[in-house]
Amino acid sequence: MHFLCCYILSLFVFCYSISAPPIPISLFYTNPHSDPYQGLTQLASTSIARAHHLKNPQNAPTSTTPLSPYNGGYSISLSIGTPPQSVPMLMDTGSSFSWLPCTKRYVCTNCSQNIPAFIPKQSSSSKIVGCKNSKCGWIHKSFDPNSSCQDCQQSETNCTQICPPYIILYGLGSTGGVAMVETLSMPHKKIENFLVGCSLFSSNEPAGVAGFGRGISSLPSQLGLKKFSYCLVSHKFDNTPKSSFLSMDSESDSGRKTESLSYTPLLKNPARPGNSALLEYYYVGLRKITVGGKKVEVSYQQLIPDSDGNCGTIVDSGSTFTYMNKAVFNAVADAFSEQVREYKRAENVESLTGLRPCFDITGYKDVRIPELKLYFKGGAEMALPLENYFFVVSDDRSSVLCLTVVTDNTLLGPEVLSGPSVILGNFMMQNFHVEFDLRNERFGFRQQSCQD
Numbered sequence: 001m002h003f004l005c006c007y008i009l010s011l012f013v014f015c016y017s018i019s020a021p022p023i024p025i026s027l028f029y030t031n032p033h034s035d036p037y038q039g040l041t042q043l044a045s046t047s048i049a050r051a052h053h054l055k056n057p058q059n060a061p062t063s064t065t066p067l068s069p070y071n072g073g074y075s076i077s078l079s080i081g082t083p084p085q086s087v088p089m090l091m092d093t094g095s096s097f098s099w100l101p102c103t104k105r106y107v108c109t110n111c112s113q114n115i116p117a118f119i120p121k122q123s124s125s126s127k128i129v130g131c132k133n134s135k136c137g138w139i140h141k142s143f144d145p146n147s148s149c150q151d152c153q154q155s156e157t158n159c160t161q162i163c164p165p166y167i168i169l170y171g172l173g174s175t176g177g178v179a180m181v182e183t184l185s186m187p188h189k190k191i192e193n194f195l196v197g198c199s200l201f202s203s204n205e206p207a208g209v210a211g212f213g214r215g216i217s218s219l220p221s222q223l224g225l226k227k228f229s230y231c232l233v234s235h236k237f238d239n240t241p242k243s244s245f246l247s248m249d250s251e252s253d254s255g256r257k258t259e260s261l262s263y264t265p266l267l268k269n270p271a272r273p274g275n276s277a278l279l280e281y282y283y284v285g286l287r288k289i290t291v292g293g294k295k296v297e298v299s300y301q302q303l304i305p306d307s308d309g310n311c312g313t314i315v316d317s318g319s320t321f322t323y324m325n326k327a328v329f330n331a332v333a334d335a336f337s338e339q340v341r342e343y344k345r346a347e348n349v350e351s352l353t354g355l356r357p358c359f360d361i362t363g364y365k366d367v368r369i370p371e372l373k374l375y376f377k378g379g380a381e382m383a384l385p386l387e388n389y390f391f392v393v394s395d396d397r398s399s400v401l402c403l404t405v406v407t408d409n410t411l412l413g414p415e416v417l418s419g420p421s422v423i424l425g426n427f428m429m430q431n432f433h434v435e436f437d438l439r440n441e442r443f444g445f446r447q448q449s450c451q452d
Contacts, residue, residue, distance in 0.1 A: 036393045040402065041353045043320050047406045047425065048354075051323035054094055054281070054316065055419025074232060074317065074426065076210060076246055079185040080196065081123030088115065089210040091230070091246065092318035093436070094423075096215030096280050097139060099168075099197030100208030102177055108202045110173075115207045120180065120198065128198075129163040129179040135195045136163035138217040139179055141276060166197060173204030186223075186248075194222055212317070212436075215280040220438060226252045229435035231450035232317075232426055234387065244450040258435055261444035264376035266436070271309025278309040278419065282436065284443050285377025286313040286422060289328075291335035292370030298331050302421045311421045315434070315443065319425035321404045322389075326415055328422060329407035332372075333357055336403060339370045346400045349393075354409050358402040361392070367401065382445060388428050404428075 073090045080087055080100070087100050101108065101117040108115075120126035129135055131149035140163075145152070152159035167176040177199035184194040195217055199208065211218045212228065220228060230246040257263060267283040286303050289296040302325065305312035324332060336357055337345075343359035350356045361367050372389045374382040391404045404427050408415035435444040 036395060037349065037352055040355070040391065040393050044354050044406050047319055047321040047323060048408065050094075050316075050319050051406070051423050052408075052416050054314070054319075054423060055416040073320075074230075075207065078210060080118060080182050080194070081120075082125040082183050083123070084183075084185045085118055085123065086116075087118050087208060089208040090318070091212060092209050092316075093212045093282055094314070094316035094318045095209060096211040096213035096218035096221070097166075097168075097197060098195075098209060098211045098217070098219055099175060099177065099199050101202070102198035103200060106200060106202075108205065110204045111202070118198070123182065125183040125192070127181050129181060129195070130159060131161040131163055132159055133163060135181065135217075136179065138195060138215075139166050139197075140164060173202065175199045175202040175205050177201070184223075191223060209318075213280040214282065218280070220248075220436075223248065224250050226250060226439040227435060227437045229258075229433065229444075230317075231433040231448065232429050232431070233450045234430045252439065255440055258444060261433070261435060261446050262380035262382075263437075263442045263444045264378045264380040266438075266441045266443050267305070267312070267377075269305050269309045269312065270307055271305070278305075281314040281316070281420065282443065283312050283314050283420070284424075286374060287377055288375035289332060290371075290373045290375070291332065292339045293373075294335065294339075296331045296335050298328050302328050305420075308418075310418050313422040313424065314420045315424045315429075317426050317429075319423050320427050321406045322425045322428045323406050323423040325417075325421045326407050329405060332405065333403060336370065342368070343401070346398075346402075349400045349402065353402065355402040355404070355406065358400050360398060361401050362398045364399075369401070380445070382432075383447075384428060385431070385447070388430050391427075 075088045075090050077086050077088050079085070089098065089100060101115050102120065103117060104119060106117040132145050132152055136145070137143045143164075148164065149159065149161050151161035163179045165176060165178050168174060175197075177197050179195060180198045181193040181195055184191040184196075197208075212220055215221065219225075226249050228246065228248045231244040233244050264284050267285055269278045269281065269283055271278040283305065289298060302311050303313060333356055340357070340359060343361055343364070346358040346360040349358045369386055369390055371386075372384045374384070376382070389404055390401050392399060392401050394400070429445075431447060431450050433446050433448050433450070437444060
């Protein structure tokens with residue numbers, strides 16, 4: 001550990017002694033597949049892997065999980081350091097801790113895309129978080145400085161022991177580094193002592209993460225945001241320069257609702273302290289699901305968190321496809337299978353991708369699929385356009401339409417019974433303006449075109 005700390009310190013130069021304009025938010029892709037079916041399979045697998053981590057977060061050293069490298073994510077560029085260095089980071093409402101590729105020695109294995117690293121030595125405001133710093137406990141939840149900061153016992157006033165390095169494990173990758181505080185420059189404001197992870201190595205994770213969860217280390221918490229909102233441009237798994245905007249409001253004290261948005265309350269998870277990571281998710285009260293106007297029979301107990309914090313529905317910008325546990329998914333998938341009789345099932349594609357149902361639509365010019373609609377607490381209704389829950393994948397011989405909702409399968413192990421039952425991913429939120437009103441504890445949305 002002493003050698004590791006000395007190596008880390010050599011990478012830094014430091015001493016031990018309003019409502020902002022919107023920020024562009026862009027599609028982020030890595031390692032696109034030439035085979036469309038292989039690409040769809042990878043997206044389904046990474047969505048399930050992320051769901052496993054979100055459902056069982058206590059297995060990780062911290063309560064955060066970065067986005068998987070193969071799914072379509074959404075990135076923002078943040079200006080960090082003095083002078084500012086622009087760093088692209090994936091926006092993630094399913095985690096709170098923010099981290100970025102850091103130092104010239106940053107190593108990322110199994111990463112096909114080069115992401116610029118933040119260089120601490122080029123910033124006069126970079127400081128490693130000390131072991132006694134209260135922000136060290138923001139990362140290591142069970143951290144006790146009295147027992148962990150042994151080197152500080154000899155010198156309480158001039159301790160040079162750093163906060164222990166973090167290692168974050170998640171579905172298909174990992175990252176590790178040290179915590180630092182930096183200056184975050186917003187368009188009309190500078191935030192000093194902003195906690196961010198300086199990752200020295202990663203696997204399957206080329207870009208950093210901007211954590212927008214409900215935890216104390218999240219970007220909204222550190223900036224004191226009253227609300228934030230964004231609109232996700234449509235993504236068809238192709239690289240595209242199109243972008244929209246993320247808006248952050250730290251001044252609004254009004255209870256006024258945004259015009260034309262439908263609202264549902266943001267709910268608290270009653271999880272016990274041992275499952276504190278579940279408290280960082282944005283829960284909403286999903287009350288009913290219909291397919292083609294017919295109610296899908298789902299147990300109410302699946303849709304609300306129980307006394308242990310399990311079940312319920314969360315909104316997660318870091319997941320691509322929506323996840324449903326087997327009980328909910330089977331009911332929804334069976335509803336589509338029963339109502340769609342015109343097209344033959346593409347069972348070979350279902351076996352390949354793990355998605356179902358898939359329908360062979362080769363030769364059809366007009367395709368009719370029942371509408372999927374979500375009903376939330378408070379009366380808000382989300383009628384989804386077809387492209388938000390079905391995806392067409394084609395090659396030279398055929399065209400297939402697949403439901404882009406995933407559940408547990410044998411490829412990634414048995415079903416994880418803990419955690420949320422439904423995880424609403426970013427694919428389902430394409431071309432929706434969504435608002436997280438933190439002051440008034442509500443989630444708002446409306447369908448609209450999100451292109452510039």
